[in-house]
Amino acid sequence: MFSNRVLFSYILLLGVWACQTKKAADKKKTDSVVTKKDSVVALRQSIVPEVEQRMIKQGLVDIQTLDSTIMVELKYSTTDNFVKTDVYGDLTRAYLQSKPAEMLVKASKALQEKYPDYRLLVYDAARPLTVQHTLWNLLDSIPPKKREDFVASPAIASIHNFGSAVDLTVYDNVNKKPLDMGTKYDFFGDLAYPRLEYKMLKEGKLNKEQVANRIVLREAMIKSGYMRIESEWWHFNAISRAKAKRLYKIVE
Numbered sequence: 001m002f003s004n005r006v007l008f009s010y011i012l013l014l015g016v017w018a019c020q021t022k023k024a025a026d027k028k029k030t031d032s033v034v035t036k037k038d039s040v041v042a043l044r045q046s047i048v049p050e051v052e053q054r055m056i057k058q059g060l061v062d063i064q065t066l067d068s069t070i071m072v073e074l075k076y077s078t079t080d081n082f083v084k085t086d087v088y089g090d091l092t093r094a095y096l097q098s099k100p101a102e103m104l105v106k107a108s109k110a111l112q113e114k115y116p117d118y119r120l121l122v123y124d125a126a127r128p129l130t131v132q133h134t135l136w137n138l139l140d141s142i143p144p145k146k147r148e149d150f151v152a153s154p155a156i157a158s159i160h161n162f163g164s165a166v167d168l169t170v171y172d173n174v175n176k177k178p179l180d181m182g183t184k185y186d187f188f189g190d191l192a193y194p195r196l197e198y199k200m201l202k203e204g205k206l207n208k209e210q211v212a213n214r215i216v217l218r219e220a221m222i223k224s225g226y227m228r229i230e231s232e233w234w235h236f237n238a239i240s241r242a243k244a245k246r247l248y249k250i251v252e
C-alpha cells in the first residue's frame with residue numbers, strides 16, 4: 001500500500017515535470033518567433049525611415065520607383081543648402097502625390113525624347129511640414145515678412161508640403177554634371193527669377209546658354225502639365241495651392 005502511494009506520487013511528480021518542461025520549450029519557441037518578427041519589423045523600419053512610412057501611408061510615391069532614370073539629390077538632406085543644415089536627416093528619397101509623380105515621369109520622358117543624354121535631377125519634392133517649421137525658425141534673424149521671400153511660412157504651407165511641387169534641374173549624363181542655369185539652387189535674388197531673364201541677359205548677368213538651359217527644363221515640365229513660378233527657375237507646381245489643399249492632406 002505504502003509503496004503504491006510512493007509510486008503514484010512519483011508518477012504524478014514526473015507528469016508535472018514533463019508538463020512544465022514542455023511549457024518552457026513552447027515559451028522559448030514562441031519567444032524566438034516574436035524576436036524574429038520584431039527584428040524583421042525593426043529592419044524594415046531602419047530601411048524605410050519613419051517619415052517615409054508616413055508619406056507612403058498618405059498615398060505618396062517614391063518617384064524613382066516609377067522612373068529610375070530620374071535622379072534625386074535632396075539638398076535638404078545635405079548641408080549644401082541655403083540654411084547650411086541637414087534638415088531632412090533620414091529622408092533621402094523624393095516622394096510626390098501620385099498624380100504629380102506621374103506628371104514628372106511624363107516630363108522625364110519628354111526631356112529624354114528630345115535630349116537622350118539629359119536627365120531630370122530632383123533637389124526637393126514632398127517636404128514635411130515639420131521641416132517647413134525648421135527652415136522658418138532657422139531664418140529667425142530675418143523679419144517674417146521678408147522671410148517669406150526665402151521660404152513659405154508654415155502657417156500658410158508650401159505646395160511642397162502637399163507633395164505637389166518639385167524643385168529640379170537638368171543633369172547632363174555625358175558630361176556628368178548639372179546644366180549651368182546661371183545660379184545655384186535656392187539662390188535668392190533677381191538672377192533666379194524667370195521673369196527677369198531677358199533683363200539679366202541684356203545686362204550681361206546671364207548668358208544665352210544659361211537661359212537656353214532653363215528653357216530645356218521648362219519645356220519638359222510644362223509639356224507634362226507642371227506650372228512654373230516667377231521667382232525660382234527650379235520650382236514647379238503640379239497644381240495650385242487651393243487645389244492641393246482640397247485634394248491632399250499636408251505631409252506632417
Ligand SMILES: [Zn+2]
Binds near residue numbers: 124160165234236
Ligand atoms: Zn520649391
